[in-house]
Amino acid sequence: MAITKDMTIAEVLRVNPNTAKVLFSLGMQCLGCPTAAGETVAEAAQAHGVDPDDLVEKLNAAEA
Secondary structure (H helix, E strand, O other), X not given: OOOOOOOEHHHHHHHOOOHHHHHHHOOOOHXXXXXXXXXEHHHHHHHOOXXXXXXXXXXXXXXX
């Protein structure tokens, strides 16, 4: 399943737990964040000053 900007961080982590490494490498501590259940990839990227398209690309490139 491809990761999109509209998915929540929680969905992304369920689809591929290895995406946590990508998030951590960008300073995004999303695993323990209560906002992860409702925050989309695009919203998280914006909140952390990361380009959403670049983030989606990196998340999709993470080993499943």
